[in-house]
Amino acid sequence: MPSFDTDVPVLLLRLDPNPFHHGTLGAVRSLGRAGIEVHAVVESARGPVGRSRYLHRAHELPAGPLTDAPLLALLREISERIGRPAVLIPMDDRGAIAAARLAGPLLGRFLLPAQPAGLPERVADKAELAQLCRELELPHPATAIPGSAQQAADAAAGLGLPVVAKWSRPWLLTGLADTGLRSTTLVRTRDDARRLYELTERAGSALLLQRQLPGAPDTDWFFHGCFTRGGSCLIGGSGRKERAWPPRTGLTAVGRWLPNPEVERSALRLARHLGYRGILDLDFRRDAHGRYHLLDFNPRPGAQFRLFTDQSGLDVVRALHLDLTGRTVPAPRGAPGRLFRAENYALLSAVATAFTGPPASRSTGVRGGHRDVERAWFAADDPLPFLAMTGSWLRSGVRKGARRMRANAVPHLTRPVPAHPLGTPRQP
Known part of the structure; x- marks a missing residue:
């Protein structure tokens, strides 16, 4: 260590x-x-x-x-x-x-x-990220930023329905869970795009419409890294999302550390260009032509960052502490093939896709690589968080189920814009 x-x-x-x-x-x-x-x-x-x-x-x-x-x-x-x-x-x-x-x-x-x-703030802003990708010629989904409700309807049709709608600054939605707004929504009709645009003032940031890149097994990838002065990478790695919650489009329920030179090159090039220092988490999706499109830039650790733990125990948060306290950060000793599993979300994803969903990504690992599993919640040396999560999670599920049953029993006079979440459960 x-x-x-x-x-x-x-x-x-x-x-x-x-x-x-x-x-x-x-x-x-x-x-x-x-x-x-x-x-x-x-x-x-x-x-x-x-x-x-x-x-x-x-x-x-x-x-x-x-x-x-x-x-x-x-x-x-x-x-x-x-x-x-x-x-x-x-x-x-x-x-x-x-x-x-x-x-x-x-x-x-x-x-x-x-x-x-x-x-x-710049890299977390979806509109700024789209512009940054254009400047660097990094693959990014075709994006429109409408200036009116009619432009939103026209842009949705022009991109090809259904399209992905995102609020430029999703962190401003925190505290707005009861409004029906979500950071990411799948828009299926021109009218849905028009109505969603009319909620711009409530959302607090611009609406973006993006061409949908179809999800499939092996298409969703991520990169986690810690960088020091000049965008030099202290430790980092690419991984593949093998299960997600919600299925196909949500957070990583099961992920695997797999070397991907194209994803890694894009991440390192971006960090050097920005002079980025600190921890980042990037999300990519591969299109039908094999190009990896940058979807999100999170200027902090991703929830599954412990997947990228080398053989000495070094990960991005440990590397940052070493760097900021003036200690030497040793060269990482890779451990590709490691698996990360968020037990509660992996269970939901497996149940949801057991009969109707697409198969999970192939989990064959890496030849000669490590096959150990990093669990999000359970740890033999620290069991209380797992027990507390299980109890709270079950109670939360019962409460949500009861609310939905009550809501279904009451007739609705108006209906909000349908929100089909593509992104992760509410985070920053």
């Missing part, structure tokens, strides 16, 4: 109140097992992450949305509780964008990667 400066603690920051975010738990365990004191901003200290033996202290999010001023006050308060400078690692897009904006006032309290001004 690398030599860590264990006198420097870590604060994990997550502003999206999602109790089932297994990426936060993965970071707690990874850093805690290295002997680092781990703090986390979470929705509830009684949630699954708060039960981990490797979490030194949970700091609960206050109720309601957090603008920059109250967030800065909260982080300063937490810094006083910690008592010494700490590495700050945002675990969602909102947190990454806010941390970059507040980097100046937080100087001396927290260690953060020195990013070009506004970079996390």
